[in-house]
Amino acid sequence: MTPTRRTFLTFAALTVPVASGLLALPGTAQGAVGDLPDYLPIPPSSMGPALNSDGYYVGQIKGNLYWVTDSFYQSMFLTTREGVVVVDAPPTIGRNLQRAIDEVTKTSGKPSKVTHLVYSHSHADHIGAATIFGADVERVAHRETGRLLRETHDPNRPLPTITFDDHYTLRVGGELLQLDYHGPNHSADNIFIYAPKQETLMLVDVLFPGWVPFKQFGISQEIPNWVRMHDVALSYPWRTLVGGHLGRLGTRADATLQKDYVTDLRVNADAAIAGLDPAPYLAKYGPTGNAWAIFKSYLDAATRQASDAVIAKYAGKLAAVDVFTFDNQFTMLESLRTDGGHLGPFGIHQ
Ligand SMILES: [Zn+2]
Numbered sequence: 001m002t003p004t005r006r007t008f009l010t011f012a013a014l015t016v017p018v019a020s021g022l023l024a025l026p027g028t029a030q031g032a033v034g035d036l037p038d039y040l041p042i043p044p045s046s047m048g049p050a051l052n053s054d055g056y057y058v059g060q061i062k063g064n065l066y067w068v069t070d071s072f073y074q075s076m077f078l079t080t081r082e083g084v085v086v087v088d089a090p091p092t093i094g095r096n097l098q099r100a101i102d103e104v105t106k107t108s109g110k111p112s113k114v115t116h117l118v119y120s121h122s123h124a125d126h127i128g129a130a131t132i133f134g135a136d137v138e139r140v141a142h143r144e145t146g147r148l149l150r151e152t153h154d155p156n157r158p159l160p161t162i163t164f165d166d167h168y169t170l171r172v173g174g175e176l177l178q179l180d181y182h183g184p185n186h187s188a189d190n191i192f193i194y195a196p197k198q199e200t201l202m203l204v205d206v207l208f209p210g211w212v213p214f215k216q217f218g219i220s221q222e223i224p225n226w227v228r229m230h231d232v233a234l235s236y237p238w239r240t241l242v243g244g245h246l247g248r249l250g251t252r253a254d255a256t257l258q259k260d261y262v263t264d265l266r267v268n269a270d271a272a273i274a275g276l277d278p279a280p281y282l283a284k285y286g287p288t289g290n291a292w293a294i295f296k297s298y299l300d301a302a303t304r305q306a307s308d309a310v311i312a313k314y315a316g317k318l319a320a321v322d323v324f325t326f327d328n329q330f331t332m333l334e335s336l337r338t339d340g341g342h343l344g345p346f347g348i349h350q
Pocket of ligand 1: 186
């Protein structure tokens with residue numbers, strides 16, 4: 001490929017062929033690269049389609065529904081006779097989003113102008129390119145997204161023009177998206193975007209098809225509810241899932257596999273809290289008065305003990321299981337302690 005200005009200056013590191021599984025990091029010192037850890041190979045089934053020379057892939061999901069990826073983030077769009085409805089505008093995809101829409105509508109003959117933009121939630125990494133479609137776009141979001149964005153004052157994330165509390169049906173040019181709020185989960189405002197005719201659910205930062213979740217369950221805020229969202233997601237009759245991250249779409253088998261992984265993290269965290277003796281950590285750091293060192297060494301040991309078995313079980317089944325399972329296990333362990341009240345040796349003093 002001939003690198004163009006837009007690919008090279010913006011995301012040179014992201015536009016290498018996805019199938020290689022390798023990221024070229026131009027300008028990184030050789031010595032620093034040599035010091036970096038090696039990880040298990042990524043299962044080929046976790047990889048998405050190769051990107052084009054502009055650094056994106058656009059594919060039809062079903063009917064007038066399409067998805068776009070740069071192999072790190074994902075967006076979804078619905079073409080209609082009146083204009084395009086886009087869900088999320090991740091900055092890394094950026095202006096490639098309109099290029100993808102133009103590519104599709106040039107063939108279909110439908111209008112390429114984006115008239116509606118749905119925000120899955122307020123986080124900048126998913127909607128931070130919202131301004132590329134201009135000011136006269138209807139922006140649809142949960143009421144809480146509007147509140148969070150009013151506090152943030154980010155010029156790249158303009159306020160929604162339409163907000164809702166529990167459910168909203170967005171109808172444009174004969175097409176329909178059902179927006180549902182099921183309470184705080186990944187963030188306080190994260191919603192479900194369901195396209196019934198296309199049997200597709202977009203749920204961002206909850207399900208990560210083919211991969212373990214990003215660190216700390218995708219840096220999620222309400223862990224018990226984030227866990228519960230697996231069942232809520234599976235209660236919709238979808239066949240295709242748009243997870244908002246990485247390079248491919250999801251299936252129901254992907255959702256079930258992640259649910260199993262999360263369940264295993266919970267079971268192993270329970271066992272570690274119940275079984276790990278904190279005596280060595282108290283003996284080592286107690287006399288120094290370093291309370292944080294006691295907790296860190298105890299929690300790290302419990303997390304390591306719990307996560308090793310999960311890493312072994314899902315190696316080769318979920319990509320990057322050795323990259324983020326320790327962090328995910330820690331989040332599960334802390335949630336069991338603080339949300340669940342399962343405090344083990346740090347329970348009620350007798
Ligand atoms: Zn997020």
